[in-house]
Amino acid sequence: MTDGTVRSHSQGMAADRVLAATGRSPDDWYERMDAVSGRTIGHAAIAAWLIEQGVEPWWAQGVTIGYEQARGLRIPGQRSDGSFAVSASRQVPGEREAVLDVIVPQCTAAFGFAPTSESRGGKRPSARWTFPDRESVLLNTEDGSRADTVRISVQRERLTGPERMSDAKAELQGLLAGLRQ
Known part of the structure; x- marks a missing residue:
């Protein structure tokens, strides 16, 4: 397992929200996925099956990840x-592209x-x-939850194993903490 650096999908996606969005609880979906060979058909096939059942694509991905973690097919x-990948986010005042214009030079200096x-x-x-070892950092800006704010999310992707997650997460959190607007 992991050291808690990354939450499990069930910790981040409440069962009542899954029920409200899909009409079924996660456990009900998981039983149904077991019945259609979910443990062996792979992520894309599970998500496609959920979409065929009327689940919106975003929720289909989430329910699939939850299933894979619950059945031991992947770890958080x-x-x-x-x-493996880890992420961190921060909300700041501003507009998406203007915030990106300020942050990109700071990340460029850090990397x-x-x-x-x-x-x-x-x-x-x-x-x-994208780094020589193929790891990469993706920085996104999108409208924040409050007016005139931007949510900055940064993700370290293609980590070679779970042992990299703790250090990579700390690096991202430090990067966001040090950003100046």
Whole structure:
């Protein structure tokens, strides 16, 4: 398992919310997934099956991840491809692209090189830094939960194993704590 650096899906997605959004409890979905060979058909097939049952795609992904963790098919922080990822977020005053314009140079200084890609416009302007070992950092900005705020989310992806999660999470939290607007 993990050291608690990353919450399990059940800790982050309340059963009552799953029930309200999908019409069934997680345990009910998990029993149904077992009946359609969920333990062996893979993530994409499970999510597709849920969508066929009328579950919205976002919820289908969440229920699938919850199932995979509940059945021991993946641990918290593990992706369907076997790699690991951690994330952190912070809400700041401002507008999405203006915040990105301020943060990208700070991240560039911290990582020692410019982003390998940037996406402007849309609901989630972003930048990505890909390291020589193939790990990457994805920085997104999106409207915050309060007026005139931006939610900055940063994710370290393609970690090679769960032993990297604690250090990578601390690095992201430190990066966000040190950002200046």
